[in-house]
Amino acid sequence: MPELEGTKTQTNLMKAFAGESMARNRYTYYSKIAKDEGYEQIAAIFLETAENEKMHAKRFFQFLGKDNIPIELSDVIYPIGMSDTITNLEYSIEGEHDENSHLYPMFANIAREEGFDSVAACFEAIVEAEKGHEKRYRILKENLENGKVFKRDAQILWKCRKCGYISYGSDAPYACPACLHPRAYFEICNQNY
Structure with missing residues (x-):
């Protein structure tokens, strides 16, 4: 594998690591709200997805190496929002969709162009997980909106x-x-x- 330091791929890995880490925390917070609103299954799915995001963050972190090199990020926007369960599901759908349809495919292409095939393959594999997250969040939101949870x-x-x-x-x-x-x-x- 070529040297990672100073590449777009290094920056993209850091952006992805930060994004997945924040998503994990948001989903943990959303789980508590869903539980408080009486939706135990949705709370559990938020927690399960938080653990998935933790693993994604770990994979990106592993590529970044062990050298404790500071990586400066600019031009990054991370979503912040917390509301009721339906709205939190909408926020989650938006984030998962952006990752699986735009962000991670772009990061995979850049990684491949820079010679980081294993990083590209990782982004592409995680895209599939994020598609699954988006799909189940959409179904849960529709169930809530249509009174079909119970x-x-x-x-x-x-x-x-x-x-x-x-x-x-x-x-x-x-x-x-x-x-x-x-x-x-x-x-x-x-x-x-």
């Missing part, structure tokens, strides 16, 4: 996230009959095993 048109299985109780119906129970936790803890039972 209610569906058809009869389905609902699972209590606390004790595992399974209920069948178009609506999640208002409280779990097994452990008495509120409706906030119910999600659609996903049998992906």
